[in-house]
Amino acid sequence: MDITCMEIPGKSKDIKVIKSKKLNWIKTKVTDIKSISPKVKIFTLETEKKIHIEPGQHFEIKLISASGYEAQRSYSVISNFSDTNKLCFAVSKINNGEVSEYLHEKLEISHNLYIRGPIGKYFNLNKICKSVILIAGGIGITPFIFYLRQKNFDTKISLIYSAKNQKEYLFRKELEDKNKLHKNFNLIVTLTKEFERTWKGLNSRINNEIIKSVTNKHSPLKTQYFVCGGSNFVENMSNILMNLGIDYKDIKLERFGP
Ligand SMILES: Cc1cc2nc3c(=O)[nH]c(=O)nc-3n(C[C@H](O)[C@H](O)[C@H](O)COP(=O)(O)OP(=O)(O)OC[C@H]3O[C@@H](n4cnc5c(N)ncnc54)[C@H](O)[C@@H]3O)c2cc1C
Known part of the structure; x- marks a missing residue:
């Protein structure tokens, strides 16, 4: 489900436009991890095929534990090119954050991660x-x-x-x-x-x-x-x-x- 949130500032209720679009989870490989500040790391995830991305779009990153528990969060893409098989994400570490803390502390080069996207037409x-x-x-x-x-x-x-x-x-x-x-x-x-x-x-x-x-x-x-x-x-x-x-x-x- 691709959920696009359209907000009208100043109005009492946000309007949500929900569009159904089947997005499959894509397997990626972590090829680079770089610290750019005390709280932020850039993760490069490589996909098999090139993906077309537009500025403002994001992906969902999914973590799966050994017991099968899943957690997913959204991250905006910061790659260098629109057609690429190298997706870069800058993630800020949140204390006790389920996903960001794992990405910062446990994720290593050559690990596999599942992602879904690109998502987001509204903030394009x-x-x-x-x-x-x-x-x-x-x-x-x-x-x-x-x-x-x-x-x-x-x-x-x-x-x-x-x-x-x-x-x-x-x-x-x-x-x-x-x-x-x-x-x-x-x-x-x-x-x-x-x-x-x-x-x-x-x-x-x-x-x-x-x-x-x-x-x-x-x-x-x-x-x-x-x-x-x-x-x-x-x-x-x-x-x-x-x-x-x-x-x-x-x-x-x-x-x-x-
Ligand atoms: C469209 C979209 C794009 C996003 N892009 C990025 C991105 O490019 N880079 C990035 O780092 N994050 C991005 N986020 C935020 C990201 O999806 C997660 O919410 C964030 O990483 C926290 O997840 P977590 O599992 O580590 O923390 P959680 O386990 O979800 O939360 C742990 C605790 O921290 C609090 N918390 C959660 N988020 C924040 C926050 N931002 N600041 C302070 N406290 C918080 C929670 O309320 C909770 O108490 C984006 C979110 C959206 C919706």
Whole structure:
């Protein structure tokens, strides 16, 4: 079952569109595991056949214990190419998290994992027109990384990214290199728990003023907003956007957390 969740911010009830589409579990082999921060590792899973993936899509990863107990969670794909047999996922370790802790502590190169996907038409970033503002909280950066890797920056893109500190500022070099290279790309990073003097950037949570000033830079283009992160973060960003008078049809939300 491919479940696409379509949310209308500010409305009392979310609308869920449930589409039936048979997705089979695919056997993959772990070919690479790399730490990119104290909490985040990138896992590369190789499939037999190439898979077509689009930015914003995710896969379900399934763990099966010896007793037959199964647990599955969703992870956004961050690969380098749209047609690939190497699927990369950046997973943040949650304390006592059933799946993320296993992936971080027990999974090894050459192990097999079952995955299902790609899933997600609603958060598909390929459908953006002239101008987009991406808003990420923590590990919610993942769908945007794959999107930015695909882009030639012929459209105006801003990324407002909130991380805890410099160690958890994920994909820093890649993002800062793109920011230097492409005049159509505007990177705004704010670190909410950074105490090092080496950080010269913003330190507040993403707020009304930050979003408003970035929005003004996109004016008069019709701009779409994509927000991704934990539930509280997404809720707060959605409220700010609605209060700024952004049309709900131009806002798309993806919640990672509880
Ligand atoms: C569409 C989609 C895409 C996702 N993509 C990614 C991704 O690219 N990378 C990634 O790391 N995660 C991603 N997630 C989140 C992921 O699916 C899991 O929810 C996450 O890894 C926690 O699972 P777990 O089994 O480790 O923890 P669980 O066993 O499910 O939870 C353990 C405890 O931690 C709490 N908890 C669960 N999630 C969080 C959280 N995010 N922050 C704080 N506390 C939490 C739970 O409430 C519970 O108390 C995505 C989620 C969705 C819906």
